[in-house]
Amino acid sequence: MAFLIEHSNNKIKASLKISGSKSESNRLLILKHLFKNIEIENLSDSDDTNILKNILKEPSDKINVHHAGTAMRFLTAFFSIQENKYHEISGSERMHNRPIKILVDALNYLGADIRYINKIGFPPIKIIGKKINKFSVSLDSNISSQYISALLLIAPSLEKGLRINLKGKIISKSYIKMTLALLEKIGANNSFRNNKITVNPIKNSKPIIYKIESDWSSLSYFYSIVALSKNSTLRISNYYSNSIQGDINLIDIYNNLGVISTFEKNTLNLKKDTNYKLPKKVILDLNDNPDLAQTIAVSCFGLGLPCDLYGLKTLKIKETDRLLALEKELNKLGGNILVTNDSLHLKKSKEFKSNICIETYDDHRMAMAFAPLGIIKPIIINDPEVISKSFPTYWQALKKLNFKISEYNSN
Numbered sequence: 001m002a003f004l005i006e007h008s009n010n011k012i013k014a015s016l017k018i019s020g021s022k023s024e025s026n027r028l029l030i031l032k033h034l035f036k037n038i039e040i041e042n043l044s045d046s047d048d049t050n051i052l053k054n055i056l057k058e059p060s061d062k063i064n065v066h067h068a069g070t071a072m073r074f075l076t077a078f079f080s081i082q083e084n085k086y087h088e089i090s091g092s093e094r095m096h097n098r099p100i101k102i103l104v105d106a107l108n109y110l111g112a113d114i115r116y117i118n119k120i121g122f123p124p125i126k127i128i129g130k131k132i133n134k135f136s137v138s139l140d141s142n143i144s145s146q147y148i149s150a151l152l153l154i155a156p157s158l159e160k161g162l163r164i165n166l167k168g169k170i171i172s173k174s175y176i177k178m179t180l181a182l183l184e185k186i187g188a189n190n191s192f193r194n195n196k197i198t199v200n201p202i203k204n205s206k207p208i209i210y211k212i213e214s215d216w217s218s219l220s221y222f223y224s225i226v227a228l229s230k231n232s233t234l235r236i237s238n239y240y241s242n243s244i245q246g247d248i249n250l251i252d253i254y255n256n257l258g259v260i261s262t263f264e265k266n267t268l269n270l271k272k273d274t275n276y277k278l279p280k281k282v283i284l285d286l287n288d289n290p291d292l293a294q295t296i297a298v299s300c301f302g303l304g305l306p307c308d309l310y311g312l313k314t315l316k317i318k319e320t321d322r323l324l325a326l327e328k329e330l331n332k333l334g335g336n337i338l339v340t341n342d343s344l345h346l347k348k349s350k351e352f353k354s355n356i357c358i359e360t361y362d363d364h365r366m367a368m369a370f371a372p373l374g375i376i377k378p379i380i381i382n383d384p385e386v387i388s389k390s391f392p393t394y395w396q397a398l399k400k401l402n403f404k405i406s407e408y409n410s411n
Contacts, residue, residue: 001407002409003380005371005381010230015236018236019046020212020215021212021217021245022044022048022049023175023178024182024245026071027178037205037208039210044212047067048390052071052074056078061087068095072100073150074150076100077153079127084128089124089126091124096118101122102139103147103150104125106151110134112127113128114127131159136162137164138164145176146175149175155183156183159201164197166196173287174247174288180192185208187208213238214236215391217245217292219247221295225372228299228373229272230274232272237268240263240266257282257299258276281306284307285310295372297326302376306347323341326339328359329359332353332358334349334351353377357408375403
């Protein structure tokens with residue numbers, strides 16, 4: 001199946017509400033099952049979060065996380081400390097090619113018993129839960145911050161807490177800080193100085209009701225829509241000016257692309273600055289916000305702007321190799337793009353072809369990042385259902401913005 005995405009007048013005025021942050025939701029679900037007195041409000045409605053929630057609610061010996069990479073990593077740590085319990089965790093074919101060795105090595109060093117079923121360093125894995133007695137571990141921090149967050153989430157439940165020594169350049173530091181902020185809110189004191197993180201154990205946890213802020217990563221597509229439009233205003237809730245989500249950096253990034261952001265209590269107002277003069281080129285280091293790369297690259301293409309995006313090493317081990325996927329699909333539209341192992345370089349576009357079919361590669365962000373181009377010219381998104389991984393109501397949200405979305409048959 002494919003969707004044809006188009007818009008009639010390139011102008012939008014609307015209000016939206018976006019589901020709770022997937023990143024916050026997944027972390028809090030783990031914490032809720034370690035410390036039973038946490039209540040969660042505004043949980044994400046994403047597939048990833050529902051998979052994790054259902055597994056934690058009724059865990060079986062053999063678990064399939066499908067495409068949910070966060071669930072794979074967080075559950076590996078969670079089940080490693082469930083004493084004397086056996087679990088096997090598998091996933092999709094792509095999941096079995098996404099590395100997990102750094103996390104497994106760290107947990108086994110601490111005293112866990114995790115083994116590979118097929119290929120060393122990759123899922124599927126089998127776990128026999130053990131009591132962890134060691135207090136300190138070192139691991140590489142230049143591949144994925146989720147390895148670190150997985151360890152941090154179990155840290156306050158360990159008898160001595162945990163000290164983590166990070167080696168190398170830290171990838172997606174904002175997500176580590178988000179995890180630590182959530183630990184602080186449930187009563188786990190912690191510190192993050194230089195490359196050392198310390199989390200103290202929670203002896204007596206207190207009841208807490210936590211309302212999750214809406215998802216800033218999902219918001220990126222609406223920033224893109226406003227930037228690509230002629231004159232648009234959006235009101236979107238629930239967002240906080242003091243957000244713990246690192247993707248709040250969208251405010252500064254898209255301010256440079258002509259989008260004005262203002263807060264009104266817990267509502268974020270986005271407005272196209274029709275008098276704004278765009279920069280000659282966009283240059284960004286997205287080491288802390290790699291999930292925004294696809295959206296920003298597509299925005300720049302639609303605006304006819306060249307861009308250089310750096311700090312994208314993790315994109316190669318996501319749902320697909322996102323750098324290669326971006327290169328293929330933007331070139332199909334008429335773009336001129338070069339990618340390396342950790343960067344993307346887009347030249348100023350000389351043409352923008354309409355009615356081009358964009359492949360999504362089982363990657364939710366490919367579908368959602370390219371769809372906003374429909375406000376300028378008709379675009380076709382193949383396998384549009386992939387969006388359910390993080391934002392299942394995305395297409396309904398676009399319809400509220402007067403996008404015309406229809407099933408497309410190439411035959």
